[in-house]
Amino acid sequence: MHKYLLLLAGLASAPVLAQQAPKKPIDHSVYDQWQSIARQRISDNGKYVLYQVRPQQGDAVLYLKTADNKLLRQVSRGDSALFTADSKYAVFAIKPRFQDVRQARIKKKKPEQMPKDSLGVYALATGKLTKYADVKSFQVAERAPVLAFLGVKPAVKDSLKKAPVDTIKKITDRLLEVKKEGALLTVLSLATGQPRTFEAVTDYQLSKAGNKVAFAVAAPKGSKTLKSGLFVYDLASGELRQLSRGKGVYKNLAFDDAGKQLAFTAEKHPEKALIKPFSLYYSDFGRDSARVLLAPGASVLKPGWSPSGFGKLTFSDNGEKLFLGTAPDPIPQDTTLVDFEHAKLDIWNYKDDYLQPMQLKTLKKDLQRNYLAVIYPKQGNKFFQLEDEYLRDSYLAENNNAEYVLAVTDTAKRISMQWEGNTRKQAYLVSTLTGKRLAINPQALKSRFQISPNGGYAVWYDDAAKAWFAYSVASHQTVNLTQKTGVSFADEENDSPTDPEPYGVAAWTKNDEAVLLYDRYDIWKINPKTGLATNFTNGLGRQQKLRFRYHLPVEKQKFIEPGEEVLLLTQNDVDKTWGYYRKPVASTKVPVRLAMAPMTYSNVEQAKHARRYLYTKSSVSQSADLYVSTDLLHETRLSAINPQQKDYNWLTAELVHWTTPKGHVATGVLYKPENFDPSKKYPMVAYFYEKLSDGIYRYQAPAPTPSRLDITTFASNGYLVFTPDISYTVGEPGPSAVEYVNSGVEELKKNAWVDGAHIGIQGQSWGGYQVAYLITQTNMYAAAWAGAPVVNMTSAYGGIRWESGQSRQFQYERTQSRIGGTLWEKPELYIRNSPLFSLPKVQTPVVIMSNDADGAVPWYQGIEMFTDLRRLGKPVWLLQYNGEAHNLVKRENRKDISIRELQFFDHYLKGAPAPVWLDKGVPAVEKGRNWGLEVSSK
Template sequence: MPKPFLLITTLLCQLPALAQQAPKKPLDHSVYDKWESVVNPKISNNGKYVLYQVKPQQGDGTLYLKTADNRPLAQISRGDSAAFSADSRFAVFPIKPPYALVRQAKIKKKKADDMPKDSLGVYALETGKLTKYPNVKSWQLAEKASVLAFLGNKPVVKDTKPKAPADTLKKLTDGLLDANKAGAPLTLVNLLTGTTREFASVTDYQLSKPGNRVAFAVLAPKGSKDVKSGLFAFDVAAGKLKKLSTGKGTYKNLAFDDAGKQLAFAAEKHPEKALVKPFSLYYSNFAADSAAIILRPGDKALKRGWSPSGFGKILFSDNGEKLFFGTAPDPLPQDTTLVDFEHAKLDIWNYKDDYLQPMQLKTLKKDLQRNYLAVIYPKQANKMVQLEDEYLRDSYLADNTNAEYVLATTDTAKRVSMQWEGNTRKQAYLVSTRTGQRIAINPKASKSRFQISPHGDYALWYDDAAKAWFAYSVATRNTVNLTQKTGVSFADEENDSPTDPEPYGLAAWTKNDEAVLLYDRYDIWKINPKTGLATNFTNGLGRQQKLRFRYRIPVDKQKFIEPKDELLLLTQNDVDKTWGYYRKPLGSTKAPERLAMAPMTFSNVEQAKNARRYVYTKSSVSQPADVYVSADLKKETKLSAINAQQKDYNWMTAELVHWTTPQGHAATGVLYKPENFDPTKKYPMISYFYEKVSDGIYRYQGPAPTPSRLDIAMFASNGYLVFTPDISYTVGEPGPSAVEYVNSGVEALKKNPWVDAAHLGIQGQSWGGYQVAYLITQTNMYAAAWAGAPVVNMTSAYGGIRWESGMSRQFQYERTQSRIGATLWEKPEAYIRNSPLFQLPKVQTPVVIMSNDADGAVPWYQGIEMFTDLRRLGKPVWLLQYNGEAHNLIKRENRKDISIRELQFFDHYLKGAPAPVWLDKGVPAVEKGRNWGLETSKGTGM
């Protein structure tokens, strides 16, 4: 054989191997849209079938239906939010319109009624038959039967009437009770037989849990002879329609009892032009020809001037004897003589107000709908008991709604202190549903979290000041400290804020309220609420081995743990941060059995209701969160395999790093490296931080447009080291605490020859943005910094408003994240010392600030203060202000934009890449919307 031919043959044979060795591509901004995630995995009640959706970040998703042993059944393009029927024979799901069609409709600025509509799909799991119903607005699947009801979209009716100006409050009140909206067709389907029934002009509907009846409200079109307005009920088995209430009106909150044998609803049938339209409460047991009014405005059982509410949830007790509903003062009539442009518009702030005006405006709609819980007994001559009122307005029903008492709390006359404490002190009562008697649980108001046990036998709460859990017995009227004698803390042992530590929480109750399971830092305790007798359910294994055991009841809608139940405990190793599951039967005295522990992140498991089979997801730094099925969490079947394209890109690795801070504190962080890391090379490093983040070391972080944080996958893929240090805080020293942990961690890593100490960056958002701003006033070792939504002047921010909630910012600085621990006038020097603004002359680091004009958490003028002051000092500084955007960017187009700019900025200062135009020359306002300045600036000396 001639040598040239032999050489060519040899090279051809080596081509596959050479191709395999080709370097992987770095991630770029074009990859975002196609990166996928698994959404809503579910398992059927019999454990035989699994469904889940795979969704790209932008575009059309796919619904997958499979058997538990991974046999494919169907792939439904654009299938979404699916559910199994109770008998495990059907899957029901909306089918979204194609993303491209929706996008085009938005481009054409079509109105909501003209936008592409959802369809509804029904898949028969045993036969493989797929049925689609077009143009569906909403749907309900019976909880205990294969009966489906769905409402189509209403026909579009063009409104030719001129729109008169309206006062804001009138818009709200009228809009809440608008009875003049066109109805749409309601379709009822028996999935087992395939029979359907359609009803016209329906505005609201409710399917009973057993699927034996559907109730619906009808608004007849004008001039219709065939369709009559009213409230109707259809008996599915008998095929009979019953008219329960006639006439045009507003019918709301349709509610069946659990057996589908009783129905209640609220309705008003006042003339359309009536200025006040109070509701009445209706009831039917389907024996009479029509529903009866069991409570109407002006009845003696009601407080004077009150009536049943159209907004209160209506609910039958489990045994069907009690009917819970809401009452409210009659709405005030609007003054129709008032001309909109002739009266003042203002907000009046009064120091006696319970809530600041911004909070009141934020909750205005909720307050207009506020109602107060009451109960009525339809089978006992409509006996009624008012349970809540203006003083006692927050109550909680036991899961066992037959229980005599409800738990109610009040913070009346104690709300002003929310301004500086962040929450309020509450008093709690048990209120009898038979007599209305109120039994005070804690005569002195306290910072506590109250709840009622599932069976209704105990009130349970955690007292912040006492740092203990308490139970109050309904039967004995005794209060027991549940955690006093355990010898361990049930409050956050690592709390580093000047406020009472949070509890670790509650896992679950056992049947009949015999025991409650509470968490300490590591273990779960099983405690008798009557006696306080406590046993360590996890046998102390958690604290011994630094394992954090946590539990969630896996069966949907189960309220307590049965004696025979076996608990799957989601577990994290507090030292190496690995995750997994342990198992322990409720009645066992043995230590929990280890099922799986790995350098991965596990989701909570969902258990089949009638089978020992589980569905869950797990992921790692390099493995996306895929769906798995298992009977014991040891042997498992993988059902999904998303993001196959990841293999083509340079990914990242993650490792825990440890160091000692200058003050001798043991510190932990995570170091992310490029997958192709070479220890003989030097890499620029960016530090990103937000309190403590190392617990998430094994969480999968796919590339995604950032709301303003650091996209770790993108930066690692592009040749950066990313360091995320945990920070512990000293009260009164939030800024120096960041210096203590972040800078010392960076200094420790700089000792490695592969860290480019001349090219270090820092990035943080919100609280992290504040820390970035502070750090660059304390050191010049960072070559570039990015601060998202920072606070730089605690003195000016202290008295401001968090506009998203309407709350004052004072509590944050005194009690929570800012950790000053005192008022501004008590320790002004602490506020000044921790405010970067007063030390800006020391800054030498180029810094980009993101500060948005609709930020509801941090005053956006804080970013302006930082920018204008650094600008005056001649420092390199840029401000990105996304118009109409929030604290964290919401709009995807803005997230994509900031992701590009962030990488450009760090590439320029840490890698020497050419500067883009926005960084070099800026973008004048006259070019706004036409030039984004993302292209490389030519001829720049930067």
């Protein structure tokens, strides 16, 4: 054949050959490039969209587009983007290059030498992009195209984490520490393009209306041009006024809604003063200087109390009230004491409300604790203390003009948290007009209280009564909202020895006319005044096993408008598909289906002034891409991330059902390689926690694991992965796992394509416990991996969850461990469900991950399992990641464990050669130089 014809023939056949080429299995080198959508927003007019495409590691890209998918601009490393209220500009940070930050860290550069953020401003109509270098922070006015940003200022050394917890003054000083040197503040009206700059600024705040900016200045020592104090700049007039003079700490700058009032806290005490209480300042801009509204020692305050520097200042929407925090003055430190001559200890007392570890965990928060109060600047500084040490948690209504705030207390009822996990609470409505308190419930309840958006009702779910209640501010009457509905509003699938949780509140309608409550499937619309209830979703949910859920789609939306049409995120409880239904809030008709598919949908975000929706959807084989639509029937796809997926062997997912030995109908998910061949045999790994089947259509990007099984990577590499749902019997958490996991595996083994001799199990935390228990009950598994397992419930029962400082007892008596009684009431159940006492039966090789900074599970539980199996001569390995928590946080550690997991199961389930760490181990003298990941040489 002619050479030219041969060349054409070769070119013609090349695409066919390429299409027939086998796809690659995923390996550990691909993680960093896998992308996700983040920080998506739609402009208020619905015409523009922005979103970030973020790799797992590396530089993100910000995309600015029209709603019909026309690309306006892509910005490398764009982050934290916002649209201005007039929908004319996008404002965003521009992060340093990943490699630049990496090199700076390698060179151990100081914080002030690290690469800095920039700021970008993009004009949507003209396409002009303006950049500003070295920006520390920025603010965009809520209702105007006005921007303020602060340059980078010298770093403040944060030594708080290293501070000795016994020296309260040292910690307090660090909490209040501000760098005396300020930075350059730029204020810019985007409409006019006119900037104004101010030097030595330490803090700033734009008004919502964008008409003013307030800022604090710390003038350098000896400066002849700058003055320390608090200033306000009027953008319209260009007037700059100094409202407060003198060096000090200025905090909590707050404008009212219209930008016509300003409040802030400040202390101007000498640097060496032992106590530095704050004062509350106020200005309506009618005087040259801000006046002191509330000073330390004021007669309206409790003796020894002052305005708090940590309390957030908030004006009511009508500008009449100013909410603030007050607090006792800190106890002065005795500076004559010599630190090394005094004992350092923690004293545990059985009468303490909170265990000492909990107190130490919340020490910083407690030092900043302040108590809500209200003051009326326009009414002679009328003042009421709303909270105090007894009543210290309160909630403002969305309409903060409302008379009452809801306050909740568990004071003197906290010790039972040790074994119940939560506390009983009493709730009050506290008047902002008189300070008077109205008790809602005379006896403490296991409840969660909330206040309606307009402030007309307090609502709560009573765990014991298993019902929702509402208390009317107007009538002082309590109404049972759910007793006449005939359905349960508590978790119908609860299998723990504790009161079931409620399904929750969906939303309120305008003026508190109705509250929307969830049952398992449907949404109920209930009048909080009368208790009159109607099934908003017309019973369609329970009839067709559809779970209807709703969230307010517009940012900062407070309630559902009367004429609004709501979009209901829906999951079919049987086949696990997701989609959306719609229904006008005033309609009595059945919700109309818009979409249902084997996909996962996000909540929708709606443009503030247009009927246009932004959302993501994904499937097991399709990344979560971004879509825009006006009705969810016709949509425009805005992104197409992870095109590289087509080159890799992916996975499929299917629901499986079986009947357990006790006759329970069970459900699980079976993941298969995309190139699955039923004529072949495949090893299988079972991964489980409690129930995972609802996530069958969730996209699972290959990623280094925090300790779980990377299902996608395992399936891509020729494994079947089985995730069985587990239901529990109280007192039998271990046998329940046996009932569901083992029976599900046995059912799948009936298929000729399952290699029954090569099945592994993997679990983390509660799943790790179940792995440890399962291998004491059967030898059917060829390999097991247990992350952060508890193996001895008798010793773990009295331990501490160091992450929170809370006792572990509640977990065993009431929640996940499901024993249902104390160690002394049911010792046989603690022993029977503890794998430790049955370890001699183990024949399965097992790897344990147990990290020395685990704050959830005592890491010595993993040591117990390892040393006892070692004593018994069983094949066991322990991975202890230094300084790591319950789930791995550091990416380098996540990558490491991902490699080791696949190596381990490849060896025992596929016959691959053992790596050095598995075969010979890595001695301490080689730590940091040899990781033992290479194949062992015999």
